[in-house]
Amino acid sequence: MQTLIVAAPPSPTSLTARLLAAAEDELVSTGHDVDVIDLAAIDWDPVVRPGDYGLSAITGPVGTHAAQAIAAGTLDPTIARHQELLRGAELIVFMFPLWWFGMPAILKGxxxxxxxxxxxxxxxxxxxxxxxxxxxxxxxKRGLVITSAGDRETSFARRGVNGGIDELLFPITHGIFFYTGTAPLEPLTVLGVDTPVWAGADDAEAKVRKRLAGVTDEAPIPYRRMLADYDGDRVLRPELAPGREDLAVHRADR
Incomplete structure (x- = not known):
């Protein structure tokens, strides 16, 4: 399986960097062809700029400029190369530490x-x-989030003070992966890394390796499809999950 890992380790000695190395090694050893984009290592600029589209200034909708640049062949060469990596990937993996309940700016950018x-x-x-x-x-394509967070695992339960980890990652699994047609897998989360009872990096690495060893056989999250399950105003049809308004209503299995 052709796999693209896009990672945001904050330093070469961080937990994310160690898990990235383990993930690449596990995937290669189980027969995947792997491309890695280490955003910190390439000093990625997260800010959208006019030069992304071959322009001196952005004067209209950014999306329109981007589409026009693709059609005209004026898209920044690095962005075009990363799009080619995405186009060729069968599995897309985002790896990052959870910062302020989301991706670090370098990955969001x-x-x-x-x-x-x-x-x-x-x-x-x-x-x-x-x-x-x-x-x-x-x-x-298939998409997988691998992330870590400092607070204890129980605090990321649905009644935990941080909110449910699956709901915190909904903007990525549903809003980035599923929105663009990528079938999202259940995220792999390494929680409690700043607590005294954390089992440690060796255990986290083993968890990543075990998960990736069977990644090709996983069923994706069964999110509901827009044209089938939502009305003309893009609201979930009333007969589906009646009376509920939580994020889980967008999953067919809940």
């Missing part, structure tokens, strides 16, 4: 700059319908 309109989204099907939430420019 990579998504901002690389997941452009006209490539990852902003596409129509043959009937002229918008392709998103179950379809899109990255349809047919």
């Amino acid at each position: 990579w998504v901002d700059r690389v997941y452009t309109q006209g490539f990852a989204f902003g596409l129509d099907d043959a009937a002229g319908r918008t392709r998103k939430y179950g379809d899109g420019g990255l349809a047919g």
